[in-house]
Amino acid sequence: MNRAYKFRVYPNREQRELLDKTFGCCRFIYNKMLEERKTVYGQKKNDKKALNNYKYKTEKQYKQEFECLKEVDSKALQSEWRNLQSAYRNFFSGLKKGRKVGFPKFKSKKNKQTYTTFSINNNCKIDFEKRKIKLPKINTWINYRDDRIFTEEIKHITVSKNRSGKYHASIVIERESTFTPRQDLEDNKIIGFDMSAPKFLIAKEIEFVNPRFYRMEQKKLKRLHRELSRKQKGSNNKKKSNLKLANLYNKINNRKKDWMHKVSHLLSKHFDCVILEDLNIKGMQHFNSGLSKSVTLDFSWNYFVNILTYKMEQKGKHLILIDRYFPSSKMCSLCGYVNNQLRLDDRKWTCQECNIEHNRDINASINIRSKGLEILKENRIKIIRNNDRTVGTTGFAFGEDVRLINQQFLRKKEATSL
Numbered sequence: 001m002n003r004a005y006k007f008r009v010y011p012n013r014e015q016r017e018l019l020d021k022t023f024g025c026c027r028f029i030y031n032k033m034l035e036e037r038k039t040v041y042g043q044k045k046n047d048k049k050a051l052n053n054y055k056y057k058t059e060k061q062y063k064q065e066f067e068c069l070k071e072v073d074s075k076a077l078q079s080e081w082r083n084l085q086s087a088y089r090n091f092f093s094g095l096k097k098g099r100k101v102g103f104p105k106f107k108s109k110k111n112k113q114t115y116t117t118f119s120i121n122n123n124c125k126i127d128f129e130k131r132k133i134k135l136p137k138i139n140t141w142i143n144y145r146d147d148r149i150f151t152e153e154i155k156h157i158t159v160s161k162n163r164s165g166k167y168h169a170s171i172v173i174e175r176e177s178t179f180t181p182r183q184d185l186e187d188n189k190i191i192g193f194d195m196s197a198p199k200f201l202i203a204k205e206i207e208f209v210n211p212r213f214y215r216m217e218q219k220k221l222k223r224l225h226r227e228l229s230r231k232q233k234g235s236n237n238k239k240k241s242n243l244k245l246a247n248l249y250n251k252i253n254n255r256k257k258d259w260m261h262k263v264s265h266l267l268s269k270h271f272d273c274v275i276l277e278d279l280n281i282k283g284m285q286h287f288n289s290g291l292s293k294s295v296t297l298d299f300s301w302n303y304f305v306n307i308l309t310y311k312m313e314q315k316g317k318h319l320i321l322i323d324r325y326f327p328s329s330k331m332c333s334l335c336g337y338v339n340n341q342l343r344l345d346d347r348k349w350t351c352q353e354c355n356i357e358h359n360r361d362i363n364a365s366i367n368i369r370s371k372g373l374e375i376l377k378e379n380r381i382k383i384i385r386n387n388d389r390t391v392g393t394t395g396f397a398f399g400e401d402v403r404l405i406n407q408q409f410l411r412k413k414e415a416t417s418l
């Protein structure tokens, strides 16, 4: 299993120049290679064989043509070739499936800058004591700030500079999971959640409400965007405005990620198995067509699922994602009747068959949990029933009095146990 550590790094002026140069060269070679492919594609559009057999220039040839490329990390240049290959492949496989995929795009100076280098012969090193990192082709050690330590060998490092001008190094190592997944789970430590955009995770017993950091700052963001648009192109004021905006976006993003880490930490700590729907964010946007754009920014579902997966795996616990076409909302969790008349904005509904009244999200979460239990059983995982009502799913792990987990609860928890 790959594990990434993202460290904020603090290059000095000289190092910054070298890093910036590497970003520039990587972008340059990527764009050059793309240009070549674009031209060839334009000429031989329908001749796939010709496209594949065409002798594109190699990194070596580019280096001969453009001397300056020799001054930067060659592994970084090579990974640009790999990046382009995969973008190109995606484009073709998209065409094949009849999807509308654009041709790979040129890299722009305006976006976040990155390059990836591979660790070979110990050319990437970390001194945890002095908090310094050594990158290929950069002769001096770069300072970083982070407390984390690991013992595994470095596989590769992605260096980035975001739009606020901050540098990070994302260090990837391979870690063998020493945890074997548990083969028997306690029934009351299995929880299913419905994901609903105005909130976040909903179950009968608890819910996690997204504080929605983007929406909170929406006014400020709007003001800064307006300010930016008034500034003259190329002026220093425009740059300053740009930086302000990028900083605010960063700050919001960090707060959101922090919150998601806390939620996933709590879940992995208290439950043996978490069952969720395998959502795609595009579908969710559609589902929430009435909600603002900030929803997309506030609900990083994939990010959340990724960190939760990792945290559960590390403890030998289970995360189950239910097929997104499972009719979790439309199905009566009591009798199984499927209500095809249910509209997207129906928050409550009554089952025609058994007359029970449902809360849309809670009913869905019960269905998601049942579906998850089925999958556990199919995988021969033993479920230990616990009939002791006092230990029921009801917020047991969070203390008797806590049924609803919201932002305030997390803040309180933070002070005590987190």
Ligand SMILES: [Zn+2]
Pocket: 332, 333, 334, 335, 336, 337, 351, 352, 353, 354, 355, 356
């Ligand atoms: Zn029913």
